[in-house]
Structures are given as C-alpha cells and as structure tokens.
Amino acid sequence: MLLRNFVLGAVILGGLVGNAFAEVEPPEPVHPIPTERQLAWHALEYYGFFHFTQNTFTDKEWGYGDEKPEGFKPTACNPRQWVEIAKEVGMTAVIPTCKHHDGFCLWPSKFTEHSVKNSPYKDGQGDIVGEIAEACHELGLKFGIYLSPWDRNHAEYGRPEYIEYFRNQLRELLTNYGEVSEVWFDGANGGDGYYGGAREERRIDRRTYYDWENTWAIVRELAPNAVLFSDVGPDIRWVGNEKGFAGDPCWHTYTPHSNEPGEQPAPGAVEYREGVNGHVDGEYWLPAEVDVSIRPGWFYHKDQNDEVRSPENLMNLYYQSVGRGASLLLNVPPDDRGLIHENDIAALRGFKALRDAIFKTDLALGTTADATNVRGNEEAFAASNVVNGDRNAYWATDDGVTTGSITVDLGKETTFDHVVLQEYIELGQRILKFSVDAHSGGEWHTIAEGTSIGWKRILLTDVVTADKVRFNVLEAKACPTLSTLSLYAGPECQPQ
Ligand code: FUL
Numbered sequence: 001m002l003l004r005n006f007v008l009g010a011v012i013l014g015g016l017v018g019n020a021f022a023e024v025e026p027p028e029p030v031h032p033i034p035t036e037r038q039l040a041w042h043a044l045e046y047y048g049f050f051h052f053t054q055n056t057f058t059d060k061e062w063g064y065g066d067e068k069p070e071g072f073k074p075t076a077c078n079p080r081q082w083v084e085i086a087k088e089v090g091m092t093a094v095i096p097t098c099k100h101h102d103g104f105c106l107w108p109s110k111f112t113e114h115s116v117k118n119s120p121y122k123d124g125q126g127d128i129v130g131e132i133a134e135a136c137h138e139l140g141l142k143f144g145i146y147l148s149p150w151d152r153n154h155a156e157y158g159r160p161e162y163i164e165y166f167r168n169q170l171r172e173l174l175t176n177y178g179e180v181s182e183v184w185f186d187g188a189n190g191g192d193g194y195y196g197g198a199r200e201e202r203r204i205d206r207r208t209y210y211d212w213e214n215t216w217a218i219v220r221e222l223a224p225n226a227v228l229f230s231d232v233g234p235d236i237r238w239v240g241n242e243k244g245f246a247g248d249p250c251w252h253t254y255t256p257h258s259n260e261p262g263e264q265p266a267p268g269a270v271e272y273r274e275g276v277n278g279h280v281d282g283e284y285w286l287p288a289e290v291d292v293s294i295r296p297g298w299f300y301h302k303d304q305n306d307e308v309r310s311p312e313n314l315m316n317l318y319y320q321s322v323g324r325g326a327s328l329l330l331n332v333p334p335d336d337r338g339l340i341h342e343n344d345i346a347a348l349r350g351f352k353a354l355r356d357a358i359f360k361t362d363l364a365l366g367t368t369a370d371a372t373n374v375r376g377n378e379e380a381f382a383a384s385n386v387v388n389g390d391r392n393a394y395w396a397t398d399d400g401v402t403t404g405s406i407t408v409d410l411g412k413e414t415t416f417d418h419v420v421l422q423e424y425i426e427l428g429q430r431i432l433k434f435s436v437d438a439h440s441g442g443e444w445h446t447i448a449e450g451t452s453i454g455w456k457r458i459l460l461t462d463v464v465t466a467d468k469v470r471f472n473v474l475e476a477k478a479c480p481t482l483s484t485l486s487l488y489a490g491p492e493c494q495p496q
Contacts, residue, residue, distance in 0.1 A: 024375060024376030024378045024380065024381070026375075026381075026396065026427065027375070027396050027399065027427055027478065027479050027481065028399075028427075028478070029426070029427045029428050030427065030428035030429070030430050030477050030478050031428060032253060032282070032283065032284055032285040032428065033285060033425070033426065033427065033428045034252070034285045034287075034425055034426070035235070035285070036225075037224075037225050037226065037227050037235060038227060038235055038236075038285060038287065039425070039426065040181075040225070041181075041182070041227045041235070041236065041287075041327070042287065042327075042425070042455040043092075044092040044093050044142060044181075044327060045092065045322050045327055045328065045456070046090060046091055046092060046318070046322060046327065046328045046330070047086075047091045047092050047093035047094060047095070047141075047142070047144075047327070047328075047329055047330075048082075048086045048091045048093070048094040048095070048329070048330055048331070048332055049094070049095050049096075049097075049146070049291060049293075049298075049329050049330065049331035049332070050082055050094060050095070050096040050097065050132070050331070050332065050333065050334060051097050051100070051293075051298040051299045051300075051331055051333045052096065052097060052106065052128070052299070052300075052333060052334045052338075053072075053097055053099075053100045053102060053104050053106065053299070054067035054071055054072055054102055054104045055100065055102065055299040056074075056299055056300050056333070056334065056335070056336050057071050057072060057073060057074075057336055058071065059301055059302075060299070061297055061298060061299055062100075062101050062102070062152075063100065063101065063102025063103075063104065063152065064102065064152055064192075064193060064194050065101075065102050065103050065151070065152030065153035065154075065193045065194035065195065066153070066194035066197075066199075067102060067104060069104070069113075069114065069115065069116070069117075069118035069119040070118075070119065070120060071119075072104065072116065072119035072120070072121060073119065073120045073121065074121060074334075074336060074337055074338030075336070075337050075338065076337040076338055076339055077121060077126075077128070077334075077337070077338025077339070078338060078339055079096075079128050079131040079132045079135065079334075079338075080131060080134075080135040081339055081340060082094070082132065082135075082332075082334055082339075082340055083132060083135035083136055083139055083141060084135070084139065085332075085340050085345055085348065086141060086332075087139050087140070087141055088349075088352075089348040089349060089351065089352045090352050090355065091141065091330075092141060092142060093136075093141055093142030093143065093144055093181055093182065094132065094136060094141060094142075094143065094144065095143075095144035095145065095146050095182060095184055095329070096128070096129060096132050096145070096146065097146045097148070098129050098145050098146060098147050098173055099146075099147050099148050099151070099169065100146070100148050101148045101150045101151070101152050101186075101188065101193075102152055102153060103148075103151040103152055103153025103154055104153065105169070106127075106128040106129050107127050107128065107129035107130060107172075107173070107176075107177075108124075108126075108127055109169055109172055110172070111165055111168045111169055111172070112153075112154075112165075114153050114154075116128060121338075129145075129173065129177060130176075130177060133177035133178055134178075137178050137179070142179075142181035142182070143177065143178065143179065143180060143181060144180060144181050144182030144183065144184060144226075145173050145174075145177075145180055145182075145183055145184065146184040146186070147166075147169060147170060147173060147183070147184070147185070148186055148188075149166065149185055149186065149189055149210055149267070150186070150188055150189045150190060150191075151165075151166070151193075152191075152192075152193030152194055152195065153193070153194055153195070153196070154195065154196065155195055155196025155197070155198070156196075157193065157195050157202055158190070158195075158202035158203070158204055158209075163209070163210065163211065163215075166210070166215075167215060167218060170183075170215070170218055170219070171218060171222065174218070174219065174222035174223045174226075175222060179223070179225065180223040180226045181225065181226055181227070182226055182227050182228075182229060182236070183219050183223065183226050183227075183228050183229065184229045185228070185229065185230040185267055186230075186267075187206075187230065187231045187238065187267045187268035187270075187272070188268065189204060189206055189209075189267070189268045190202055190203045190204040190206070191203075206266050206267065206268040206269040207263060207264055207266040207269055210267075212230075212266065212267065216228055216234060229289060230267040231256065231265075231266075231267045231268060231269075231270045231272055231275070232256040232265050232266060232267055232270055232286075233254075233256070233284065233286045234284070234286070235286070236286070236287060236288075236289045236327075237254055237256070237275050237278075237286040237287065237288055237289070238272060238275050238288070238289065238291070239275050239276055239288040239289060239290045239291070239321075239326060240272040240273050240274065240275030240276045241276060242291060242292055242293070243292060244290055244292035244317040244320060244321065244328075245276075245290065245317070245320035245321065245324075246276060246288050246290050246320060246321050246324040246325070246326035247276040247277035247278075247324070248324055248450070248451075248452075249277055249278070249280070249324075249450070249451040249452035250276070250277060250278055250288055250324040250325050250326055250452055250454075251277065251278035251279055251280050251282060251429060251452050251454070252278065252282075252285055252286070252287040252288075252325060252425065252429050252452075252454045252455070253278055253279055253280065253281065253282030253283070253284065253285060253286070253429060254274075254275070254278040254279050254282040254283075254284055254286040254287075254288075255279050255282045255283040255284065256270045256271075256274075256286070257270060257271045257274060258270060258271070259271050259272075275288060276288075278452075280432065280451075280452075287325070287326065287327075287454070287455070288325075288326040288327075289326060289327045289329050290317070290320070290321035290326045290327065290328050290329060291329040291331065292317060292321075292328070292329070292330060292331065293330075293331040293333070294308055294309050294314070294330060294331060294332050294333075294344055294347060294348070295307055295308055295309070295331075295333065295344070297333070298331055298333065299333050300333040300334060300335045300336060300341070302335075302336070305341065305343055306343070308341075308343045308344050308346075308347045309347055310347060310350070311347055311349075311350030311351040311353070311354050312354070314330070314347060314348075314350075314351035314354075315351060315354045315355070317330070318351075318355065319458055319460065322456060322458065323456070323457065323458030323459075323460075324452070324457065324458075325452060325453070325454035325455050325456055325457060332344050332348065357490075357491060358418060358488055358489075358490045358491070359418075359488055360488075361488070361489075362389070362420075362486040362487065362488065363410065363414050363416055363486075363487040363488065363489065364387045364408055364410065364469070364485055364486050364487045365387060365388075365389050365486065366387065366388070366389070367387050367408055367409060367410050367411055368384060368387075368408070368409045368411070369382075369383035369384045369386060369387050369395075369406050369407065369408045369409070369485075370383050370406070370407050370409075371383035371395060371397070371404060371405065371406045371407070372404040372405045372406075373397040373398055373401045373404045374395070374396075374397070375396040375397055375398050375479070376398065380393075381394070381395060381396040381397075382395065383395045383406045383407075383408075385483065386406060386408070386471075386482050386483060386484055386485040387408055387485060387486075390483075391422060391424075391483050391484060392424075392483070393483065394423075394424035394481045394482060394483035395481065395482045395483075396424075396479060396480070396481045397479040397480060398479060399478075399479050400479065401479050402473070402475065402476040402477075402478065402479060402480065403472075403473050403474060403475065403476070404472075404473050404480070405470050405471065405472045405473070406470065406471045406482065406485065407468055407469070407470045408468065408469045408470070408471070408485060409467070409468050410466065410467055410468060410469065410487075411467070412467060413465050413466070413467050414465065414466060414467065414487065415463060415464065415465045415489055415493045416461070416463075416464060416466075416487040416488060416489045416493060417460060417461050417462065417463045417464065417488075417489060417490050417492055417493050418458060418459065418460060418461070418486075418487065418488035418489070418490055419436050419447070419448055419458075419459040419461060419469070419485070419486070419487060420456065420457070420458050420459075420484060420485070420486040420487075420488065421434075421453050421456070421457045421459070421471070421482065421484060421485055422453070422455060422456050422457070422482070422483045422484035423453045423454055423455070423480075423481055423482060423483065424481040424482070424483040425454055425455055427481055428477070429452065429453070429454045429477075430476050430477045430478055430479070430480050430481060431452075431453050431473055431475075431476050431477075431480050431482075432451060432474075432475040432476055432477060433449075433450075433451050433473075433474040433475035433476075434449070434450055434451075434453065434471065434472060434473055434474055435448065435449045435450075435471075435472045435474060436448040436449075436459065436461075436469065436470070436471055436472070437469070437470040437472065438461075438464045438466035438468070438469055438470075439466050439467055439468035439469070439470070440464060440465055440466040440467070444470065445464075447461040447462065447464055448461050453482075460490075463492050463493050469485070469487065471485055
C-alpha cells in the first residue's frame with residue numbers, strides 16, 4: 001500500500017489568494033522489488049532444518065535407497081520436542097526432510113510403501129511430517145517442506161513416471177498439512193542408487209527432467225504464500241556454500257547464470273558461487289538463504305556429539321548471514337532416539353542468550369534525528385522515522401538526491417558496538433555505498449563502511465562512546481530510503 005501525502009499549501013500570487021494541494025508521493029520503486037511472500041520470508045530471518053531419515057540409524061549422509069523401512073526405529077521419537085526447542089530458541093519456522101535422497105518418506109504417503117507406515121515407528125501408525133506440522137501450527141511457527149527431487153529408491157527415477165510420482169507427493173504434502181511457508185528443492189540430482197533393485201547409475205538432464213516451471217506451478221496453486229527455494233529460486237536462492245556465510249556485499253538482486261554457456265540455468269546447473277554476493281544489478285529479487293548444520297554432518301552421527309558448534313560460533317554465523325541481509329537456516333539433526341540431542345540444545349540456548357544480551361536495548365530508539373534532505377520536507381519521510389521502531393516508516397530524500405546524511409542525536413554519551421540498518425525494501429534495494437560516523441570527543445570518526453544493506457545489515461564496530469551518530473549515503477541507485485538505524489551494546493561494552 002502506497003503512502004500518500006497531501007500538503008495543503010497556500011498560494012499567494014499578486015493579491016490572488018488560493019489553496020492548492022501539493023502532493024508528496026513516495027519514491028518510485030527501483031525494480032526488482034520483493035513480492036508479498038518474499039517480504040514475509042525476509043522477516044523470518046532465523047529458522048531450523050531437521051535432517052532425519054534412515055541415515056540417522058545407518059550413520060550415513062546419503063542413503064543408497066535400499067534401506068528397509070524396518071531400520072527406521074527411533075526409540076523415543078518426539079517431533080513436538082523439536083518444534084518446542086525451535087520456538088524456545090527463537091526460530092521462526094522449521095523445515096523437515098520429508099524425503100531425502102534415499103527416498104524414504106517421513107509421512108505415510110499413499111504413493112509408496114517406502115515410508116514410516118512400514119516402519120516400527122508407532123507400529124506404522126506414525127506421521128512425523130504431520131506431528132511437526134501440527135506442533136508448528138499450534139505453537140505459531142511457520143512450516144516448510146524439504147522434498148528431495150532425487151530419489152535413489154524409486155524404480156522409475158530418471159523416467160517420466162517418476163515425475164508424476166514426485167508431483168503426487170508434492171501435492172500430498174501441500175494439501176494435507178496446513179499452511180506451508182517454504183518449499184525446499186535441492187540441487188543434488190542423479191547418480192547411482194538402488195532404483196527398485198536396478199542398482200545402477202542414472203543421469204538426468206537437470207534443465208528439462210523436472211519441467212520446473214510446471215512443478216513450481218503446483219506450489220503456486222496449492223500454497224500461494226510459500227516461497228520456493230532452489231539454486232535458481234524463483235523466490236529464494238542458495239547462497240552457494242554450506243559453511244554458513246553470505247558475502248559482503250550480499251545483494252538481494254540476482255541473475256542465475258548457467259554453468260554451461262548458452263544453456264538455461266536450472267537447479268544443479270548454475271554458477272552457484274555467484275549466489276554468495278548476488279548481483280548489484282541482478283534481474284530478479286532473489287535473496288539468499290544460508291543453510292548450514294550445527295554439526296559437521298547434516299544427519300545425526302553419535303561420534304559428532306562433541307563437535308556441535310559453540311554459541312559463539314553460531315553467533316558468528318548469525319552475523320555472517322542475518323547480519324548481511326540473508327536468512328539463517330540452521331540444521332539441527334534429531335538423534336537416533338528421535339530427540340534433539342542435549343548438546344545441541346545447550347548450544348542453541350547459549351546462542352539465544354548471546355543474541356538476547358546484545359539486542360536487548362536499542363540505544364537509538366526514541367532519540368532525535370535530522371537529515372540533509374527530507375523528501376518534500378514532509379514529516380512522513382522524516383529522518384526520525386529511522387529511530388521510531390516502526391519498520392514501515394522510513395526516511396527518504398527528494399527525487400534525484402542520491403547522497404545525504406542522517407544525524408542521530410543520542411542526547412547523551414552512549415556506548416555501543418553494533419549498528420543495525422534496514423532499507424525500506426518494498427521500494428527496492430537502493431543504497432550502493434554508505435558509511436557510519438560517530439561523534440566522540442567533539443570530533444567525527446568513521447566507524448563503519450559498506451555497500452549492501454537491504455532487509456538488514458548488522459555492523460560490528462569497535463566499542464564507541466558517542467553523543468551523535470551519522471549515517472551517510474555515499475551512492476544510491478535512486479533517492480535512498482532507510483527505515484531503521486539501531487545501536488546496541490554487546491558484552492564488550494559493559495564496564496569491566
Ligand atoms: C545438500 C544435500 O545433498 C545434503 O544431504 C543436505 O540435504 C543439504 C541441505 O543439501 O545438497
């Protein structure tokens with residue numbers, strides 16, 4: 001919804017007195033811009049992945065597809081516990097591996113016998129996807145699905161019949177489990193496998209086999225609010241590594257390029273390394289999702305119980321993902337009991353405690369701010385919008401004014417070491433280069449510089465004590481917007 005602003009102006013011309021409306025429109029968007037579903041996804045920021053299947057019991061990362069359903073035998077499985085932990089530690093959504101590459105289904109799909117329905121879990125009456133979905137809907141978390149396009153169990157994989165099967169499963173998941181917020185399609189596709197006993201290598205044409213346009217259309221039809229993730233989007237892109245970092249810069253805009261000249265890009269067939277930075281002039285709004293595991297493996301392995309990331313390590317991942325405008329999809333693999341392991345819980349809680357301690361008090365909130373230029377000199381676009389705690393209110397300059405500064409007067413000496421910035425991305429990612437200065441000891445010092453901001457940028461600075469902070473737009477695609485400037489004091493700022 002566009003905000004309109006009407007100014008009643010008095011026009012006095014040679015004795016003629018009249019009233020006229022001067023209209024201050026919001027800036028024109030700089031395309032591409034996010035869709036509603038992408039905007040909702042940006043706000044999720046931090047959510048969980050649950051890798052769980054036969055691999056949990058066979059101690060593998062990629063099951064071959066010949067695992068027997070009898071082997072799926074968690075002893076104390078409680079998917080609700082997974083969701084409760086996710087909620088407790090501040091995750092906003094979860095995505096379980098409904099089906100990983102081994103083809104085993106965590107829900108009793110009516111299209112295969114290779115599922116929980118033939119396993120010892122709840123004597124074949126269990127539905128792990130259903131239990132997760134129900135807990136999510138009840139506890140207020142978003143629910144996403146990972147459905148592996150590659151299926152090393154299915155006899156018809158590589159042939160048209162499998163596509164029908166895959167789509168049937170997609171429909172099943174999108175129809176029976178309530179609202180789905182994200183659909184996660186992996187790029188790993190084709191290779192050797194069991195394939196109904198054939199035990200052979202099956203290669204597919206990654207560009208054509210899945211007929212992605214029509215597969216994605218099923219998601220649009222059945223889950224219109226869900227974002228689609230893959231190497232090429234169309235809503236969310238892979239960041240191009242599984243190590244837990246987005247680049248600096250990390251532009252929301254991106255043009256997937258094929259890894260073979262002259263061909264169309266497709267999941268598993270892109271120059272995926274470009275995902276880490278995106279493209280400043282990218283053709284599509286295709287923001288990055290950073291997927292990474294809390295352990296060395298994606299699945300639970302007992303011998304990795306002592307290799308769970310520490311809270312500090314997770315905090316670092318957070319800065320490198322959410323802090324650069326991407327989202328953090330953190331994998332927490334349930335163990336062979338079917339529970340989130342104690343060590344993982346301890347790490348997640350420690351990570352939450354660190355975030356809570358740092359981001360408890362926004363030291364800029366409710367202070368005053370001025371700018372070198374305010375769009376139409378209008379309150380609606382005033383600099384104070386960046387410190388009013390409302391992301392929907394933003395500072396903007398007049399058309400054609402692509403540089404400028406906001407000075408926040410903190411009113412007193414304030415110590416901090418985090419600066420958080422947000423653009424009003426509804427109008428596109430506009431700022432190309434910025435700096436932040438602090439006024440301390442009567443002088444201005446530059447404390448941070450950067451390029452991409454977008455949905456969110458968290459900048460770590462030295463410990464600074466200042467009475468004013470200045471945000472400078474040094475270069476922008478068009479008149480810039482900024483909706484948030486927050487300051488936080490990390491533990492280093494506390495008097496020793
Ligand atoms: C990869 C898969 O091959 C891994 O097993 C895991 O699921 C990861 C998230 O995506 O491409």
